[in-house]
Amino acid sequence: MEREPYFIPMSAAQEKNQISRFLTINEKTRRFGLALTEEQALALNEAKKGALAANGRLELIPGTGVIEKIIMAFCDSVYIGQHNYVETMEELLEAFYYFKNETVDAIGDDDLIQFMRRRFDTVCQGSVELLLHRELETLAYCVKHQISLEEYEAQEADDLENLEYEGME
Amino acid sequence: MKTWNTKAWNENQLDTPDQIPAAAIDETKYFQSLMSYCGEWGLLDFQEIQGLFAALTEITVKQCLQYNGTDSSSIPLDLAKEIGEGVLYTVNYCLEMMGKPDKALAQLRELSLADVYRQGKSLLKALVNKTKQQYLAMLSHKPEIDSYTYNSTMQAGISGFLKLYDVEFMPHQNTATMDYPLAIGDLPLSGITFLNRYIQYIHYENEFITLFSPWELKSILTKYDPLYGENLTNMVDAVVAVVPEVRLEGFFAELSPNGRAYMARVVQKENIKGTAHKYGLRL
Numbered sequence: 001m002e003r004e005p006y007f008i009p010m011s012a013a014q015e016k017n018q019i020s021r022f023l024t025i026n027e028k029t030r031r032f033g034l035a036l037t038e039e040q041a042l043a044l045n046e047a048k049k050g051a052l053a054a055n056g057r058l059e060l061i062p063g064t065g066v067i068e069k070i071i072m073a074f075c076d077s078v079y080i081g082q083h084n085y086v087e088t089m090e091e092l093l094e095a096f097y098y099f100k101n102e103t104v105d106a107i108g109d110d111d112l113i114q115f116m117r118r119r120f121d122t123v124c125q126g127s128v129e130l131l132l133h134r135e136l137e138t139l140a141y142c143v144k145h146q147i148s149l150e151e152y153e154a155q156e157a158d159d160l161e162n163l164e165y166e167g168m169e
Numbered sequence: 170m171k172t173w174n175t176k177a178w179n180e181n182q183l184d185t186p187d188q189i190p191a192a193a194i195d196e197t198k199y200f201q202s203l204m205s206y207c208g209e210w211g212l213l214d215f216q217e218i219q220g221l222f223a224a225l226t227e228i229t230v231k232q233c234l235q236y237n238g239t240d241s242s243s244i245p246l247d248l249a250k251e252i253g254e255g256v257l258y259t260v261n262y263c264l265e266m267m268g269k270p271d272k273a274l275a276q277l278r279e280l281s282l283a284d285v286y287r288q289g290k291s292l293l294k295a296l297v298n299k300t301k302q303q304y305l306a307m308l309s310h311k312p313e314i315d316s317y318t319y320n321s322t323m324q325a326g327i328s329g330f331l332k333l334y335d336v337e338f339m340p341h342q343n344t345a346t347m348d349y350p351l352a353i354g355d356l357p358l359s360g361i362t363f364l365n366r367y368i369q370y371i372h373y374e375n376e377f378i379t380l381f382s383p384w385e386l387k388s389i390l391t392k393y394d395p396l397y398g399e400n401l402t403n404m405v406d407a408v409v410a411v412v413p414e415v416r417l418e419g420f421f422a423e424l425s426p427n428g429r430a431y432m433a434r435v436v437q438k439e440n441i442k443g444t445a446h447k448y449g450l451r452l
Contacts, residue, residue: 057243060230066242101245108240 014062019045025068029075033082040086047090055097066109070096073117079126091128092116095136102140115139188212189270197357199261200225203270203277212274224282225260229253236338251339256286258341258360262296263289293336293361300365301331307372312379314386316398322349323371330364352405352435373424373431374405380420381408405435 022041029035036044044067052059059066070092074080080088099112107115116131124130142149189212195202204221207213213221232252233244244252263285264273276285304327311323326345333344341360351370356363378386386404390397393407409417421432 052243056246058233058246058249059243060233060237060249061242097243100241100243105237105241105244109242110240 015045018062021065022067022071025071029071032075032080034075034080034085035082036086043086044089044093048093051094051097054094055101057097057100066096067093069109069113073113074120077117077121077126079121088128091132095128095132098132099136099140102136103143106143107139187269187271189274191270194270196265197261199264199273200257203264203273206270207274221277221282225253225256228283228286229256232256232338251342254341255339259289259293260286261289262293262340262362266292290336290340293340296361296365297331297334297336300361300368303365303368303372304328304331307368307375310372310375310379312375312386313383314390314404316349316390316402316404318399318401319349319404322347327364327368334361334364336361348401350401350403352403352409353431353438370431373428374403376424376428377420377432378404378408380423405432409436 019038019041022036022044023038026035048067067089070089074088074092095116096112100107100109103112116136119135120126120128120131124135138152139149142152189203189206193202193206204213204218208215208218229249229252232255233249236248236252237244260282264276266289267273267276280288308323314320326347326349330343330345330347334340335342335344343359343363347364347367349371351367352374353370356366356370358366381389386408389411390402390404390407393411394400394402396402397404397407412420421429424432
């Protein structure tokens with residue numbers, strides 16, 4: 001039996017409102033040398049829709065501010081400048097929704113963004129590639145196998161140490 | 170928030186009984202078909218219908234947020250669809266319980282859809298409890314048969330369904346399959362309404378087959394299907410096919426009125442299959 005769900009898409013007014021909200025973020029990000037044009041804000045919004053669709057996810061309350069949260073978390077990174085601002089945000093959005101699935105929604109939006117932010121500037125040195133394929137993969141592994149990240153990393157460090165020790169012998 | 174088109178309501182004099190024919194409503198899609206009929210006949214205007222669908226979405230979103238349990242602003246689409254199905258199932262059950270489509274519409278006019286949903290959830294919870302009681306009652310009168318499918322369905326199948334059943338978020342889902350088939354065939358239901366009906370029918374079937382002694386039943390089953398213990402063989406089907414019709418008439422007479430009515434439907438199905446018999450029952 002074919003059944004149809006009922007969901008109302010975001011209205012044009014809501015969308016316009018969301019774009020203008022992005023633009024107000026410029027006031028906060030400008031001091032880090034980052035600003036979005038209206039065109040870029042639209043592009044980011046489209047990227048979010050694309051990331052949601054590509055990862056088979058539905059935003060429950062349209063415009064709840066994932067883009068704003070990511071921008072605010074990452075805007076002070078030394079690895080993000082105006083030249084790669086939109087591109088990096090788009091990649092982070094894609095990574096965010098991908099890992100919401102991979103971590104089976106066990107981690108809330110804010111915690112996941114905070115994790116991404118911490119790793120991005122430190123161990124990843126601004127590489128979204130590393131963030132995606134190493135850090136977030138590790139996080140997803142830990143969530144799926146119900147082990148803590150600290151436990152996993154301690155084990156990894158031990159293994160590495162043993163490997164180095166064996167090499168010396 | 171809601172502004173009902175009372176003019177259309179009065180003009181159509183919907184408070185007189187049976188203004189909406191029951192046949193116009195598809196029971197498996199109660200809410201949708203009620204909206205469709207009301208829209209077509211001007212009993213609700215476009216804005217009212219849109220408002221009700223928006224309310225349905227709102228309930229679904231709330232349920233999704235509650236299901237998520239974390240500060241997630243998004244949810245996998247498949248999961249959201251399932252939760253939406255559950256909301257619709259609950260609303261449909263509440264409306265169906267009103268008895269008549271007119272009463273269901275009156276309910277929608279009197280209460281907000283959120284209230285209808287809440288009421289539906291309470292009714293479903295009551296049905297879960299009733300089903301558990303019926304299950305235990307059925308188990309206590311279960312015939313002792315060496316059929317793996319029958320025994321595993323009655324024990325692990327049904328209790329597994331009840332254990333895993335999620336009335337809060339996935340009330341429409343069948344959490345376990347009932348391998349043992351009913352003589353009447355597949356039921357066009359899902360969730361707890363399916364299980365409740367299944368147990369009810371199994372009770373009627375048990376009532377019928379326990380009229381036979383265990384050794385007699387075993388001999389009938391062996392004659393019908395030597396591998397009945399492993400196959401998906403329905404015992405009522407076997408009895409109806411094997412026992413001479415003259416003897417069956419006597420057995421039917423011993424059944425409760427509901428059991429007799431059920432067997433009449435089974436026999437009718439058998440007739441359709443080509444095993445024509447007349448058992449002195451009104452088909």
